[in-house]
Amino acid sequence: MNGQEYAFLVVAVVGSISAIAVVTARNVVHAALYLVVALLSVGLTFLLLGAEFIGWVQILIYVGAIVILFLFGLMLTKAPIGRDTLDNQNRILSAIVAVVIFAGLVSMTVAAFPVRGAVAPPPAPGDSLVLGQALFTDYVLPFEAVSFLLLAALIGAIVLSRKDEGN
Amino acid sequence: MVGLLGLLASEGGETAETIVRGAPNWFVTHAYLIPLLPFASAIVILFFGKPTPGKGTIYGILAVGAAFVMSLGALMSFANGGGTYEANIDWFTIGTLHLELGIYIDGLAAAMLVVVTAISLMVHIYSLGYMKGDVRYTWFYFVLSMFTGAMLVVVVSSNVIQLLIGWEIMGVCSYLLIGHWFEEKENSNAGIKAFITTRIGDVPMMFGFFMLIAATGTTTANIPLIAEAVANPTVSALYISVAAILVFGGTIGKSAQFPLHVWLPDAMAGPTPVSALIHAATMVAAGVYLVGRLFEVFVQADPWVLTTVSIVAAITMLGAAILAVAQDDIKRVLAYSTLSQLAYMVAGLSMGEAGMTAGFFHLFTHAFFKALLFLGAGSVIHAVHSNNMSDMGGLRHKMPITFWTMLVGSLSLAGIFPLAGFWSKDELLVVADETHTYWLLGFFLVTAALTAFYTTRMVLLTFFGEYKGHAHPHESPRSMTIPLILLAGATLSVGFLGSAWVGSVFADWVYFGAPPEEKFMIGFALIGTVMAVGGILVGYRMYRERKAVDPMETALGPVWKVLLNRYYIDAFYMRWIVYPIRDTWSAGVYWFNQHILDAIVNGAAALARGLSKLVSWFDRNVIDGFLNGAAGITGETGGLLKYLQSGNVQWYAVGLFTGVITLTVFFIRLS
Amino acid sequence: MIRLPLILIFSALLFSAGVYGVLARRNAVMVLMAIELMLNAANVNLVGFSAQLQDVIGLVFALFVIAVAAGEVGIGLAIVILLFRNRESINVDEVNLLKW
Numbered sequence: 001m002n003g004q005e006y007a008f009l010v011v012a013v014v015g016s017i018s019a020i021a022v023v024t025a026r027n028v029v030h031a032a033l034y035l036v037v038a039l040l041s042v043g044l045t046f047l048l049l050g051a052e053f054i055g056w057v058q059i060l061i062y063v064g065a066i067v068i069l070f071l072f073g074l075m076l077t078k079a080p081i082g083r084d085t086l087d088n089q090n091r092i093l094s095a096i097v098a099v100v101i102f103a104g105l106v107s108m109t110v111a112a113f114p115v116r117g118a119v120a121p122p123p124a125p126g127d128s129l130v131l132g133q134a135l136f137t138d139y140v141l142p143f144e145a146v147s148f149l150l151l152a153a154l155i156g157a158i159v160l161s162r163k164d165e166g167n
Numbered sequence: 168m169v170g171l172l173g174l175l176a177s178e179g180g181e182t183a184e185t186i187v188r189g190a191p192n193w194f195v196t197h198a199y200l201i202p203l204l205p206f207a208s209a210i211v212i213l214f215f216g217k218p219t220p221g222k223g224t225i226y227g228i229l230a231v232g233a234a235f236v237m238s239l240g241a242l243m244s245f246a247n248g249g250g251t252y253e254a255n256i257d258w259f260t261i262g263t264l265h266l267e268l269g270i271y272i273d274g275l276a277a278a279m280l281v282v283v284t285a286i287s288l289m290v291h292i293y294s295l296g297y298m299k300g301d302v303r304y305t306w307f308y309f310v311l312s313m314f315t316g317a318m319l320v321v322v323v324s325s326n327v328i329q330l331l332i333g334w335e336i337m338g339v340c341s342y343l344l345i346g347h348w349f350e351e352k353e354n355s356n357a358g359i360k361a362f363i364t365t366r367i368g369d370v371p372m373m374f375g376f377f378m379l380i381a382a383t384g385t386t387t388a389n390i391p392l393i394a395e396a397v398a399n400p401t402v403s404a405l406y407i408s409v410a411a412i413l414v415f416g417g418t419i420g421k422s423a424q425f426p427l428h429v430w431l432p433d434a435m436a437g438p439t440p441v442s443a444l445i446h447a448a449t450m451v452a453a454g455v456y457l458v459g460r461l462f463e464v465f466v467q468a469d470p471w472v473l474t475t476v477s478i479v480a481a482i483t484m485l486g487a488a489i490l491a492v493a494q495d496d497i498k499r500v501l502a503y504s505t506l507s508q509l510a511y512m513v514a515g516l517s518m519g520e521a522g523m524t525a526g527f528f529h530l531f532t533h534a535f536f537k538a539l540l541f542l543g544a545g546s547v548i549h550a551v552h553s554n555n556m557s558d559m560g561g562l563r564h565k566m567p568i569t570f571w572t573m574l575v576g577s578l579s580l581a582g583i584f585p586l587a588g589f590w591s592k593d594e595l596l597v598v599a600d601e602t603h604t605y606w607l608l609g610f611f612l613v614t615a616a617l618t619a620f621y622t623t624r625m626v627l628l629t630f631f632g633e634y635k636g637h638a639h640p641h642e643s644p645r646s647m648t649i650p651l652i653l654l655a656g657a658t659l660s661v662g663f664l665g666s667a668w669v670g671s672v673f674a675d676w677v678y679f680g681a682p683p684e685e686k687f688m689i690g691f692a693l694i695g696t697v698m699a700v701g702g703i704l705v706g707y708r709m710y711r712e713r714k715a716v717d718p719m720e721t722a723l724g725p726v727w728k729v730l731l732n733r734y735y736i737d738a739f740y741m742r743w744i745v746y747p748i749r750d751t752w753s754a755g756v757y758w759f760n761q762h763i764l765d766a767i768v769n770g771a772a773a774l775a776r777g778l779s780k781l782v783s784w785f786d787r788n789v790i791d792g793f794l795n796g797a798a799g800i801t802g803e804t805g806g807l808l809k810y811l812q813s814g815n816v817q818w819y820a821v822g823l824f825t826g827v828i829t830l831t832v833f834f835i836r837l838s
Numbered sequence: 839m840i841r842l843p844l845i846l847i848f849s850a851l852l853f854s855a856g857v858y859g860v861l862a863r864r865n866a867v868m869v870l871m872a873i874e875l876m877l878n879a880a881n882v883n884l885v886g887f888s889a890q891l892q893d894v895i896g897l898v899f900a901l902f903v904i905a906v907a908a909g910e911v912g913i914g915l916a917i918v919i920l921l922f923r924n925r926e927s928i929n930v931d932e933v934n935l936l937k938w
Contacts, residue, residue, distance in 0.1 A: 030870065045885075053897070061904055066911050090821055097821060104832060134895070
């Protein structure tokens with residue numbers, strides 16, 4: 001157990017709690033804010049793991065843009081500000097499913113990668129140089145595809161939210 | 168007809184026995200054709216009659232004509248000294264009883280064949296004119312042919328069962344013919360009365376036959392063999408007497424003797440040719456023929472049997488003659504006259520062996536002149552459109568042929584020399600004297616006088632005086648007058664066949680035991696003639712001028728009413744026999760049938776219905792229940808499953824995740 | 839330097855929370871947020887394994903995931919806004935035209 005691990009544990013706990021809070025908050029805006037915390041914690045995890053680029057991209061995009069988007073969405077859809085039951089009647093079953101998933105994943109993880117005897121790995125090769133090289137040489141095709149995807153998403157969003165002028 | 172079928176169907180098919188005495192000619196050996204020809208023509212008429220021009224009458228006339236020729240041929244065989252002939256084929260055997268079909272031709276049978284075919288031929292020709300335009304013209308000829316065939320079967324039969332078959336067919340045909348115009352209820356009633364009354368006589372006759380068959384040890388129904396068995400002294404005389412009386416019952420019925428005489432006057436409801444054929448010459452003669460055929464039985468029986476026969480005949484003879492005096496309907500006069508003359512024949516037979524020849528000779532002559540009288544009456548009725556003599560009168564100028572022929576017939580009936588009736592009645596008188604049955608002789612003489620009296624009455628009322636009716640009478644067509652002329656000729660001539668004066672040929676043909684010696688006794692001839700002429704004179708005096716009220720009515724006073732009601736015998740039968748059976752017994756049997764027999768049938772039906780209800784319940788609820796249940800389960804399941812389609816995306820997602828988890832776990836476990 | 843199982847447990851927790859949110863939340867935007875959690879959990883997995891295996895592809899893929907998630911959120915919110923425009927409500931329980 002070294003310093004990174006402790007830091008990670010703290011970050012992880014915070015992130016977990018806030019993640020649970022996201023899905024159980026009564027107030028939608030509170031849920032969005034908890035989401036910010038969760039995303040931040042994920043970003044910090046990335047940083048701790050040595051993937052600086054991904055970490056900062058995460059914070060930049062997720063926290064900076066996507067959460068804003070969410071807030072805009074909440075505003076535009078007149079999300080009820082204030083206390084409200086935001087859960088539907090499937091709560092119990094969903095909880096069961098979620099717990100089962102968690103249990104299953106954990107058990108598989110523990111079965112596959114024993115906690116005690118694991119050797120702490122070196123940090124991830126998260127240097128921007130390495131990442132950039134890989135991205136623009138080996139994986140340029142997926143990169144271009146993702147660009148297209150984003151373009152399509154952009155156009156799609158515009159088309160969808162355009163008001164019908166009676167065409 | 169049945170004989171023909173039996174011939175065709177019998178297993179053996181060969182002749183069982185052929186007994187030949189003397190030298191019979193071809194006509195005798197093939198005498199089985201004589202009944203077959205009319206039966207064949209009946210079938211042809213039935214199927215091909217209507218389309219044939221003339222409506223099928225030609226077949227009947229040809230067939231009966233051919234049968235007549237064959238009968239003459241058969242009689243010639245006996246005239247030439249030929250002997251009796253018998254031929255049988257096996258029919259079937261039950262236990263020890265061996266039944267055959269066959270013919271037995273002796274002189275008696277040959278003479279009867281001639282009589283039956285001759286009269287039938289005359290009636291066939293006569294009906295061409297008389298029944299012209301009738302609603303059932305072809306049917307009439309069909310039944311005529313059937314009847315002729317049946318009577319011929321009776322005549323040629325060699326055994327009592329075959330005779331019975333022909334007997335019964337005759338009964339049915341006479342019923343059909345009497346009720347020919349059944350649209351009038353009283354005609355069909357007359358037919359039923361005739362059938363049932365003769366039936367009442369037929370039942371004892373059948374039992375008589377059974378007794379006779381039993382007397383042979385139940386081995387055969389053959390007539391000559393029965394005669395042999397009966398002649399055997401081991402058979403008790405009482406047994407034979409009872410059998411004889413029973414058989415005589417059939418004669419009482421068919422030949423209309425007292426007390427079963429009631430059907431014959433009513434049977435005049437039938438067409439006149441039918442009356443001529445059936446009730447003058449053939450069917451009623453069948454009863455007499457029966458006695459003649461089984462004469463051995465009567466001879467071997469105790470004397471009281473023949474005495475009873477005589478008494479019955481005597482009562483009938485005189486009673487019917489008295490009734491004939493009181494009739495207005497011309498056919499009724501002739502009907503009662505027939506009853507009386509039949510009684511003559513039966514009385515003749517009742518006098519034993521000697522009387523057999525005389526009795527049958529009277530049958531022979533009577534057939535011709537009675538048929539002549541009936542056909543002549545039919546001619547008159549056809550012209551005047553009425554049966555009643557009160558509508559007639561003065562017809563001798565308008566219908567000369569009918570008049571002269573009927574005059575011949577009437578004189579013969581009255582017994583005037585030298586006509587046929589004179590000779591046959593005279594024979595009977597002689598035999599009565601020979602057998603010393605003087606009381607019967609007295610009956611003969613009194614009845615002869617009465618016969619002459621009512622005959623004169625009939626002729627005077629019909630042909631003399633002023634015409635009282637409303638129609639326009641004229642002579643009948645040739646098809647009707649030719650038979651009249653032929654029969655008149657026969658009446659003039661056949662008397663000499665049996666006349667003792669010229670040496671009776673008839674006696675050589677028809678006899679029992681040995682041919683009787685015929686002697687002509689002038690004394691009886693004179694007495695008979697005196698009685699006849701006396702009757703004619705009295706009749707002439709009373710009926711010479713037509714009076715408003717019948718002179719006999721004034722003469723007899725209250726007795727006239729009794730005569731009009733036929734001595735109340737018919738009323739007695741109706742009140743004490745017919746009505747109780749019809750109203751009480753029939754009602755009781757009907758009740759039994761409706762409530763008990765039908766209840767059983769209905770109960771069975773109800774049971775079936777109940778069972779079917781059960782089965783249908785089972786089908787509806789159990790079998791259909793399965794199907795409905797399957798459908799219901801499907802429906803219910805669908806109803807439950809539909810909740811899966813909640814429309815809620817998250818619900819679907821739950822299912823998705825659950826599935827993913829399950830599969831993942833599953834695959835992980837596997838690996 | 840961080841042991842892998844811990845990272846995986848962390849990601850599992852995030853993922854489960856996300857699952858719960860997807861299945862149980864009524865507000866459509868909340869569902870989208872939960873989806874984001876799940877995506878992030880996947881990202882954590884990827885980066886963790888990339889560190890463990892010293893392979894850069896994990897990072898590349900995580901980058902792509904982020905990009906796709908961004909696009910998806912955009913489209914998703916557009917749809918939700920459209921839904922809100924038509925129905926005045928973004929309660930996913932009420933979007934059930936395919937109900938029986």
